[in-house]
Amino acid sequence: MQHTLEIKDLHAAVETKEGRKEILKGVNLTVHSGETHAIMGPNGSGKSTLAYTLAGHPKYEVESGQALLDGQDLLKMTADERAKAGLFLAMQYPVEVPGVSMTNFLRTAKTEVEGKAPAIRSWVKDLQGSMKKLRMDPKFAQRSVNEGFSGGEKKRAEVLQLELLKPKFAILDETDSGLDVDALRVVSEGVNRAKEDNDFGILMVTHYTRILRYIKPDIVHVFADGRFIKTGGPELADELEETGYDQYLPEGSDSESALA
Amino acid sequence: MSNATSQEVSMPVADPNDPYKAPALMPSSADKEPRSFSPDAFAVPTRKIDDWRYTPVERISEFFDVFTPSNATEISASYIDGSAVSESSGVSFRSIEKTQAPAGTVLKPSDRASAVQWASTDRTYALEITKDQSIPVLVNITGAGLALDALHLVIVAGENVHADIVLEHSGQARLAEGVELSTGKHSEVSLTSIQEWTNDSKHVGSHRLHVGEGAHLRHSVVTLSGDVVRLRMDQDFGGPEGDLNMLGIYFVDPGQHIEHRTMVVHNYPECKSRVVYKGALDGKDAHSTWVGNALIQPSAPNTDSYELNRNLVLTPGAIADSEPNLEIENGNIVGAGHASSVGRFDDEELFYLQSRGIPEIEARKLVVRGFFGELVDQIGIAEISKHLMGVIDRRLARGESDEMKHVLEEN
Ligand SMILES: Nc1ncnc2c1ncn2[C@@H]1O[C@H](COP(=O)(O)OP(=O)(O)OP(=O)(O)O)[C@@H](O)[C@H]1O
Ligand SMILES: [Mg+2]
Numbered sequence: 001m002q003h004t005l006e007i008k009d010l011h012a013a014v015e016t017k018e019g020r021k022e023i024l025k026g027v028n029l030t031v032h033s034g035e036t037h038a039i040m041g042p043n044g045s046g047k048s049t050l051a052y053t054l055a056g057h058p059k060y061e062v063e064s065g066q067a068l069l070d071g072q073d074l075l076k077m078t079a080d081e082r083a084k085a086g087l088f089l090a091m092q093y094p095v096e097v098p099g100v101s102m103t104n105f106l107r108t109a110k111t112e113v114e115g116k117a118p119a120i121r122s123w124v125k126d127l128q129g130s131m132k133k134l135r136m137d138p139k140f141a142q143r144s145v146n147e148g149f150s151g152g153e154k155k156r157a158e159v160l161q162l163e164l165l166k167p168k169f170a171i172l173d174e175t176d177s178g179l180d181v182d183a184l185r186v187v188s189e190g191v192n193r194a195k196e197d198n199d200f201g202i203l204m205v206t207h208y209t210r211i212l213r214y215i216k217p218d219i220v221h222v223f224a225d226g227r228f229i230k231t232g233g234p235e236l237a238d239e240l241e242e243t244g245y246d247q248y249l250p251e252g253s254d255s256e257s258a259l260a
Numbered sequence: 261m262s263n264a265t266s267q268e269v270s271m272p273v274a275d276p277n278d279p280y281k282a283p284a285l286m287p288s289s290a291d292k293e294p295r296s297f298s299p300d301a302f303a304v305p306t307r308k309i310d311d312w313r314y315t316p317v318e319r320i321s322e323f324f325d326v327f328t329p330s331n332a333t334e335i336s337a338s339y340i341d342g343s344a345v346s347e348s349s350g351v352s353f354r355s356i357e358k359t360q361a362p363a364g365t366v367l368k369p370s371d372r373a374s375a376v377q378w379a380s381t382d383r384t385y386a387l388e389i390t391k392d393q394s395i396p397v398l399v400n401i402t403g404a405g406l407a408l409d410a411l412h413l414v415i416v417a418g419e420n421v422h423a424d425i426v427l428e429h430s431g432q433a434r435l436a437e438g439v440e441l442s443t444g445k446h447s448e449v450s451l452t453s454i455q456e457w458t459n460d461s462k463h464v465g466s467h468r469l470h471v472g473e474g475a476h477l478r479h480s481v482v483t484l485s486g487d488v489v490r491l492r493m494d495q496d497f498g499g500p501e502g503d504l505n506m507l508g509i510y511f512v513d514p515g516q517h518i519e520h521r522t523m524v525v526h527n528y529p530e531c532k533s534r535v536v537y538k539g540a541l542d543g544k545d546a547h548s549t550w551v552g553n554a555l556i557q558p559s560a561p562n563t564d565s566y567e568l569n570r571n572l573v574l575t576p577g578a579i580a581d582s583e584p585n586l587e588i589e590n591g592n593i594v595g596a597g598h599a600s601s602v603g604r605f606d607d608e609e610l611f612y613l614q615s616r617g618i619p620e621i622e623a624r625k626l627v628v629r630g631f632f633g634e635l636v637d638q639i640g641i642a643e644i645s646k647h648l649m650g651v652i653d654r655r656l657a658r659g660e661s662d663e664m665k666h667v668l669e670e671n
Contacts, residue, residue, distance in 0.1 A: 055615050058607065083617035095612035099630025108626060109616035144630070145612075161616060 003070050003086065003168045005031045005201060010065035012053045022063070023049045025226035031169060031201040038212060038237060039205045041223030042245045047205045048092050050223070051173045055089040056082050069168065084113055086168030090158035090175045092205075097145035102157070103127070105145045106164060113165050130163045134190050135183075151178035159190040166194070171203045176211035188214030209237045224248045295368040299326060299379055302372035311371055314549040314581045316517050319488050322408055323436050323464045324372055326379045332404035333411055333435055335385055340396040340426060340643055350391025350421075353399075356414075358384045363414045366440035367468040370494050370523070374466035377436035380410040387415045389423045396424035396641050403433025403461060412438040415451065419444035419472070424641055425451045432458040437465040441479075443472045445499070450478040452639055456651070457486035459513065465491045473499025473528075480507040480639045481537075483518050484651055490519040502531040507635055508550070509648065511655055512578065514543030521551045522567070526560035526590075535567035538635055540628055541578035542655070549581040556588045556596060564594040571602040572631050574624070624656050 012024040023046045031037055041047055053060040054067055056079035067074040074082050097105070106127065111117045118126075131138060134156045146154050155175050162170055172191065176184055188211060195202065204215060212234065220237045222230040222245070229248055230236070293311070294301045304324050305312040317324075337345055337353035345351035356363060363384045369375040387399060399413070417423055421444060429435075443449045455463060463486055471477045475498075483489050495504060504524065512518045524533045539548045552567040571580035584598035605627065613623035632652060636645045 057611055057615075078620070079611060079614035080617050080619045080623075083615055089615055091612070091615075095606075095608045097609045097612060097627065097630075099633065100613075100626050101630070104630075105613070105616070105626065108618055108622065109613075112617040112619065112622070165616065 001033070003033045003201065004068075005029075005169045006066070006068040007054070008066045008068070010050075010053065010067060011063040012049060012060045013063055014049070014060055023060070023226055024053060027065070027227055029203075029221070029228060031203060033168065033201050034195075034199045035219065036195075036202040036204060036215060036217045038217035038220045039203060039223050040207065040220065040237065040240055042249065045224045046226045047223050048173055051089055051091075051171045051203075051205065054082075054171060055079060055087060080112065083109075083165075083167075084115075088162055088165055088167035088170045090155075090162060090170065090172045092173040092177070094146045094149075094154040094158055096147045096149075098147050100145050101142055102145055103141045106161065109161070110164060126164060130160055130190075133193070134160055135186050136160065152180060152183045155179055155187055156183070156190075159187050159194070163190060163194045163197075166198045167200055169201045169203070170194075171205070173205045174207065175204070176206055176208060184211060185214060191215055209241050212237050222248055293370060295370055297364070297368055297375060297378050299372055299375040302375060305372055311521075314551070315490060315519060316488065316547075319517070320373075320462055320464055320490065322434070323462075324376060326376055327408050327410070329380055329382055329410040329436075330404070330407035331382055331409065332407060333409045333433060334402040334404060335399065335411065335413070337387060337397060337399045340398040340641075343395075345397060350389060350393065351397055352386070352388045352390075354386055356384050356386045358412065360384075362386060362416050362440070362442065363412065364440075366414070366442045366470045367494050367496065369438075369466060371466075371492060373436065373464045373490070374438060374492065377410050377438050377464070377466065378412065380436060381412045381438065382410070384412040384414065387413065387425070388418075389416070389421055389425070390418045392421060393423040396426050396643070398426045398428060401427060401429045401435075401437075403429070403431035403435060403457065405432055406434045406460065408434050408436070410436040412440075414440040415442070417441075417443045417447050417449045419447060421447045421449065423447075423449050425449070426641065426644065427451070427453040429453070429455045429457060429463065432461050434462045435464075437463065439465065439467045441467070441477075442470040443475045443477050445472045446474045447472055448476045450480065450640060452480040452482065452641060452644060453491075454644070455481075455483040455486055455489050455491075457489070459485055459487060459516070461486045463489045463491075467491065467493040469493060469495040469504075471495065471497050471502040471504050471531075473497075474501045476503040476505070478505045478507065478640065481509070481520060482639075482644075482648060483508075483510040483520070484655075485511070485513065486516065486518070488517045490517075492521040492523065494523045494525075496525045497528045497531045500528045500530045502528065504531070504533040505638075506533070506535040506537075507638055508535075508537030508539075509632055509635055510537070510539040510548060511652065512539060512541045512546040512548045513655075514577075515545050517547045517549070519549040521549075522553070524552075524554045524565065524567070526554070526556045526563040526565060529560055530562045531560065532564040533566070536635060537569045538571070538632060539569075539580065540572045540574055540631065540652075541580055542574040544575075544577035546578035547581075548579075551581075551583045551585070552598065553585045553587065554596065554598070556586075556590050556593060558589050560590055561592040562594055563590065563596065565596045567598045569600045570631075572605060572628065573602060574605045574628070621657060625653055628652060628656055
């Protein structure tokens with residue numbers, strides 16, 4: 001089935017000690033099932049903020065705009081309702097949840113997302129199969145969610161959830177960062193497998209073209225200063241790697257990479 | 261603290277991620293306090309007295325002077341499945357005179373409230389277990405209103421006996437309670453005391469525990485409700501190789517004060533003690549106190565002792581006091597350590613779980629169940645574990661009520 005995610009003129013802000021700070025300044029984007037969009041842009045430009053805002057993190061306040069999943073406004077839903085509607089966010093910094101085991105967490109999440117408990121035998125098989133393919137030690141299932149996982153292990157665990165929860169749209173926020181060469185391949189294969197099975201749309205935030213060799217983008221966007229400022233084909237990623245973002249940044253911009 | 265290095269004590273290595281883990285050699289002075297059946301041996305509690313500094317003494321002042329008890333609190337014993345206990349099955353439950361052994365034989369009161377309880381008590385009961393029990397023995401203690409009452413229970417488990425005992429406190433009460441427990445040589449006994457009072461109840465109690473030579477005692481305390489509940493546990497060993505495991509679980513609602521004090525004394529060689537208390541606090545002015553003392557006397561070489569307290573603050577405005585004290589008078593020990601922490605229920609954890617489709621209330625349940633889970637399992641009595649998790653779930657579900665929302669909005 002074909003699904004559409006439409007982000008329309010999205011503005012969002014965060015409350016800081018120095019007062020309210022607008023981070024998203026008019027984001028527009030449309031993604032369809034089966035498409036892979038790469039999102040590249042300087043540090044601090046608001047890519048994670050966009051991801052969190054779509055997923056419903058309470059820290060980010062939407063000032064205006066819409067995010068429609070098949071016409072339904074995600075921004076009016078609680079975070080769990082958005083997940084149930086079919087949105088998945090693989091976080092740049094997955095959160096540790098002490099005391100809650102991975103298996104218990106995954107089964108609860110699956111039950112909530114599907115609206116009914118998964119059949120026990122096929123569930124165990126799916127879980128074990130996915131973990132094996134992601135080269136995760138079965139012992140991880142008994143450990144607390146993300147607790148004490150290395151950076152790379154956390155990223156694998158995010159992709160494991162992506163495979164099991166089968167969303168309509170997946171936002172991958174720097175899922176490739178902190179992975180060694182082999183892990184990058186394993187994780188990419190995991191994403192591709194999940195996509196083959198479910199044909200979801202992908203918004204992939206990354207700083208590196210390396211992952212784009214494994215997960216081929218249809219469209220590449222440049223995100224700077226709170227909005228998309230350029231869109232192109234896969235060749236745009238290579239161009240960015242060559243030239244950097246300077247040309248896209250306003251004069252006197254305070255972005256980290258501009259300073260560097 | 262500076263004398264820590266001059267003593268030959270084997271300490272756990274400090275964990276930089278958990279600064280509280282490093283043991284402190286603090287004078288607990290617990291052993292220097294008087295022990296007496298006479299209320300006059302103790303000053304009337306004020307916040308200035310170390311033992312009472314966390315306690316809202318003004319809310320329980322009626323427990324500080326000898327009173328005439330209502331004698332209305334009901335007490336009965338059966339097996340946990342409802343069937344009757346009998347002498348032939350090795351369980352005797354009866355009313356005795358306060359002056360009659362074994363009453364008053366297990367340690368002496370250690371503070372004014374417990375001496376007052378003893379002096380005020382008209383009704384004393386004895387539960388004696390002489391044979392192994394396959395089903396837990398349940399003592400039901402049901403409050404009969406807010407008239408002040410006093411009650412004393414003495415429990416004796418014989419040599420080699422294996423038995424589980426549950427004290428279940430419920431109803432509305434204002435109760436001063438004394439519990440004595442003496443376990444025989446090489447016995448394996450568990451005593452679980454559950455406090456599930458109405459929200460206007462008050463309960464001030466003293467547990468005095470004697471662990472037999474080579475015996476294993478698991479002492480569990482589960483306090484789920486009450487306006488003020490203050491329980492003090494005093495203990496000693498009756499010979500070498502005793503093993504004491506003290507567990508505590510508490511859940512504190514807005515305005516409630518729930519206090520547990522565990523006073524472990526190592527007076528014989530080769531004994532082991534573990535104290536693990538965990539509490540969740542929910543809402544404004546929920547207040548918990550845990551004070552854990554471990555005293556290792558010169559007569560107790562090769563002691564192995566550890567105490568831990570963890571608190572989970574679910575909503576802002578709650579206060580958890582946590583004070584572990586170690587008093588080590590013997591350099592030749594296997595280990596002595598403690599850990600204590602107060603953690604907040606984290607918004608980021610909540611968001612992470614929610615972003616996977618788990619509604620807020622279920623996310624909270626997951627985290628709190630996870631926090632208590634292992635400890636609940638260790639209580640080792642299936643009926644109780646199940647009941648406990650059910651209560652905790654209902655508590656968290658109630659967080660959704662308008663009243664709780666109001667409390668949350670205030671913060
Ligand atoms: N909770 C917050 N409080 C204060 N400032 C914030 C908060 N969240 C984001 N910001 C600020 O908003 C800007 C955008 O941050 P964001 O994390 O979205 O950037 P990013 O594009 O994902 O960067 P990176 O490539 O480094 O991951 C940054 O300047 C950041 O400091
Ligand atoms: Mg980011």
